[in-house]
Amino acid sequence: MEKELTPTESLAIIENMINKAKSNYSDDSTLYLLWGWVIFICSIGHFILLQTNIIKYPEYIWVLTWGAVIYQIYYILKKEKKKKVKSYTDEIVGYVWMGFGFTMFFISIIIGNQNNWITLYPIILFMYGTPTFISGVAIRFLPLKIGGIVCWGLAFIAKFTADIYVLLLLALAVLAAWIVPGYLLKAKYKNNSYEE
Amino acid sequence: MFKDLDPILHSQLRLAIISLLIGVKEADFNFIKEKTKSTAGNLSVQIQKLKDAGYIEVTKQFKDNYPLTTCSITKQGVHAFEIYVKALQGYLHTDKN
Structure with missing residues (x-):
C-alpha cells in the first residue's frame, strides 16, 4: 500500500512534472541549418552568376530549394515516427512555419514568373524575420529572436540597396537567423540543456 | 486524512502522470515511464485507473510492428486537476494559519 502524500509532497510532484514537460522542445536545428545553408548557397551563387554572366538564367540556382523541400518532408516523417511527446509549443511553432512555407510558395507561384524577384527581396527578408522571432520567443531561445530582428533590420536596408546586392543581404539574413542559431541550438541539445 | 482530495x-x-500530461498535447508510454521513473507494470495499472476515471484518453496503435500507447489529458482530467490543486492550496493555507 502506497503511503499517503502530504499536500507539500503533492505540490512538489506537480512542480517537478510540469518542469519536465515544459523544457521539452523538439530539436529543429537540422531544419534551420538545412534551410540556412540552402538559401545561403543559392543567394551567393545567384549573385556570382549575375556578376559573371556565365549562364543565361542564373535564377535557376533556386531550384536547389526543391531538393531542400523533399529532404524536409523525408526528415519530418522520419522524426514524427520517433517522437515520444507532442508539446503545444512544438505544434504552434510547426504551424507558424507551415504558414510561412505556404506564403513563400504562394509568392513564388504568383509573382515568381513575373521576373521581378529583386524588388520583392525586402518583403521576403521581412517575412524570414517573423517566424524566426516567434520561434525564438516560443522556445525561449535568444539567438533566434536576435536573428528575427536582424532580418527585419536587413529588410529596411534592402529597400535602399541597389538591385543585386540585395542577394548578399539575403545571405547575411539566413546566416544570422538560421545558420548561427542552428549551430547554437544543436550545441544546446548536445549539452542536454533541453530534454529531448 | 485529506478527505477533500480526489x-x-x-x-x-x-x-505525476496527470501533471506531466497537463503540459503537453500527448505523450507516449515510454516518455511517461522515463519522466516518472516508474516501472512498466505499475504505470500500466495507473494509466488504466486514470482512463477508467475519464481523466485521460489512451490510444493504442502499432508503429513499425511495435505496440505504441499514447496518452492525452481530457477536459474532465484538466477540471479534476484544477480542483485538486485548489484543494491543496486550501490545506496549505490552513497549515500556515
Missing part, C-alpha cells in the same frame, strides 16, 4: 489524483504516480 483519491484518483492523490497518489504519487497518478498525480
Whole structure:
C-alpha cells in the first residue's frame, strides 16, 4: 500500500512534472541549418552568376530549394515516427512555419514568373524575420529572436540597396537567423540543456 | 486524512502522470515511464485507473510492428486537476494559519 502524500509532497510532484514537460522542445536545428545553408548557397551563387554572366538564367540556382523541400518532408516523417511527446509549443511553432512555407510558395507561384524577384527581396527578408522571432520567443531561445530582428533590420536596408546586392543581404539574413542559431541550438541539445 | 482530495489524483504516480500530461498535447508510454521513473507494470495499472476515471484518453496503435500507447489529458482530467490543486492550496493555507 502506497503511503499517503502530504499536500507539500503533492505540490512538489506537480512542480517537478510540469518542469519536465515544459523544457521539452523538439530539436529543429537540422531544419534551420538545412534551410540556412540552402538559401545561403543559392543567394551567393545567384549573385556570382549575375556578376559573371556565365549562364543565361542564373535564377535557376533556386531550384536547389526543391531538393531542400523533399529532404524536409523525408526528415519530418522520419522524426514524427520517433517522437515520444507532442508539446503545444512544438505544434504552434510547426504551424507558424507551415504558414510561412505556404506564403513563400504562394509568392513564388504568383509573382515568381513575373521576373521581378529583386524588388520583392525586402518583403521576403521581412517575412524570414517573423517566424524566426516567434520561434525564438516560443522556445525561449535568444539567438533566434536576435536573428528575427536582424532580418527585419536587413529588410529596411534592402529597400535602399541597389538591385543585386540585395542577394548578399539575403545571405547575411539566413546566416544570422538560421545558420548561427542552428549551430547554437544543436550545441544546446548536445549539452542536454533541453530534454529531448 | 485529506478527505477533500480526489483519491484518483492523490497518489504519487497518478498525480505525476496527470501533471506531466497537463503540459503537453500527448505523450507516449515510454516518455511517461522515463519522466516518472516508474516501472512498466505499475504505470500500466495507473494509466488504466486514470482512463477508467475519464481523466485521460489512451490510444493504442502499432508503429513499425511495435505496440505504441499514447496518452492525452481530457477536459474532465484538466477540471479534476484544477480542483485538486485548489484543494491543496486550501490545506496549505490552513497549515500556515
